[in-house]
Amino acid sequence: MDAFYASVEQRDFPAFRNKPLCVGGSRERGVVAAASYEARQYGIKSAMPSAHAFRLCPQVIFVAPRFEVYKKVSEQIRQIFFQYTDLVEPLSLDEAYLDVTEDKQQIKSATIIAQKIKAHIKQTTGLTASAGVSYNKFLAKIASAYEKPDGLKVILPEEAAHFLEQLPIEDFYGIGKVTAHKMHLMDIRLGKDLKQQSLSFLQKHFGKAGLFFYEMVRGSDNRAVTPNRIRKSIGTEKTFSSDLQDLKTIHEKLNELSVELTERISHLQDSGTTLTLKIKFENFTQVTRSTTASLPFLQTPVIYQTAQYLLQSVVIEDRRIRLLGLTISNLMPKKVQTTGSQLTIDFD
């Protein structure tokens, strides 16, 4: 979907139309969750601090997100996808991979399917979407971003090599600001520059990602479209309106996070045995600490107690805390044993 949250707001509130609009927190520490195309003209991007957005465009309108509405729209578009194929892999609320090798309506052409889906979305939700069509996930993803908004880009197998060679490296999926900068320093600017590098060179400078880049620039990506992406963790985190310093408050916040996490687990079939505490300090440095228990975490007191224990192992000194997060991973069904359960000595 194009500028998803912002477009939904402009659809529902005509007053916002054709105006620079941001969805997100407007207060001092807020960040932009989505920016309308009008706002993007000022250089505003998502994930940018709101204060920065105001500086770029003082007349920008900020609205708080309405996730309930976005979720509803998301569900609508997913229903549309399912009319064409069952192989739908959602990436987020407003993005998904569709494998249409065998489409339900016997249309056979992926391009026509994309056109139909776009029209269907427009008709149902009043919003525009962009589609990318190609022979693997990575190329389809790049193609979808190529002609936003309301775009439809097809990369045919015989075009892929040329397309990738001409593509600026910062447009490659998985190459962010830092990697792009690093590549620019090595005089790698376009896909063709990247293609000239040997695998060992890339692995030396980019580690594990080196192989990924090497294959990507050759248009090779054999990942399947997996409809049920398996959940790997359950977590919650909170950025505070003012940085925390006092230990008592930190413990209170940990307790709140433990309650929130318990709430999330209660809706799921699974829980996990590993608890990870994440702390981001005022200077944005981040530490994580984990511990693994023998049984899945289920109750607030246990989670809270374990979180406190993890907190003890972090040297905080006089640093203020900007963000705290708790995540449970190593997921397994809540009821582990099919046979018996080990009894515990009752010391109390």
Added chain:
Amino acid sequence: MKFVVSSKALLQQLSAISGVIASNPVVPILENFLCEVKQGKLTITASDLQTSVITELSVDAKESGSIAVPAKILIETLRNLPEQPVTFTIDQASYNIEINSENGHYRLSGENATDFPKIPVVEEGHSVEVPADVLASAVSNTIFATSTDELRPAMTGVFLNLNGSNGTFVATDGHRLIRYRRTDVASGAKASIIVPRKSLNLLKATLPSDNTPVTMQFNASNIFFKFNNFRIICRLIDERYPDYENVIPKDNSNHMVINRLDFLSSLKRIAIYANKTTHQVRLKINGTQLHISAEDLDYSNEANENLICDHEGQDIEIGFNARFLIEMLNNMESDEVVFQFSAPNRAGLIVPKEKNDNEEVLMLVMPVMLNNYV
């Protein structure tokens, strides 16, 4: 500073104490041995802050001095040298260390000895003398049942209680509990402390196997073991130990006497077929017959064996973690053991049939609930 020492003698001492050195210590200097030479005696210290080990050996030296030497390099070097006298030359200004052997010269840089953390001394407090073999058996009889759960620090150590007439060592992880009592370990005073598992593992590894006297001296915060040329000092766990006496059942209606080794080897075979998470084995007693079985529904594995036992009480069926039983039976010496229990959801006790002099062992284990004990 310069000293000459036998490579083998030095390696022997270093290997004995190097176990205390943590792989990634909080303070980098703890990756070193502290070496101090004074009046022809080399004192070596290794520490992880919680536990410190000190050993001494005679060397050929004219001067005194001290230096912190990187432990890994030193041990590796000595391990790969044939037995011979080696010369250490230390420049105390630059902390450079030069090792000279018949094979060649090796140079490495040490650190300032004064940066090495001060090792606490146990002043005042209680003192008990215990033969090394008695202490070793107290440690090995209990340590396997300690917990690794750092959320319950008290259970990660062995509890030692001196009540004037005997010494009791206790370990539990919440599922099983060992009470090992010695009537020949006694001090005039009453005291109780919790010694961390890691320190005891280290102690166990360095204790001689004979009856060399070991002096144990402790106060509220540290314990100090001294024997031969070794000294071990460790910080005690400052927690309240769970009230273990209350959880030991006193009225067990079922008493089963069985040959320990027969029972043990049967359990080892049956355990192979047990569920990989619970390690549950089922004990079913019918008159004088003990039926041991296990099944793993996930793999359709199943095993059954029958043993003869002496049994007093009603027929009963009860489940246990096979690993716990195996560990416990392995740590007993008696030819026959008495297994006591009362219900499938109540603690079971294992005690030796024949007691050793001065020794009283009791092992408690909680059952694994059977889904259908009909």
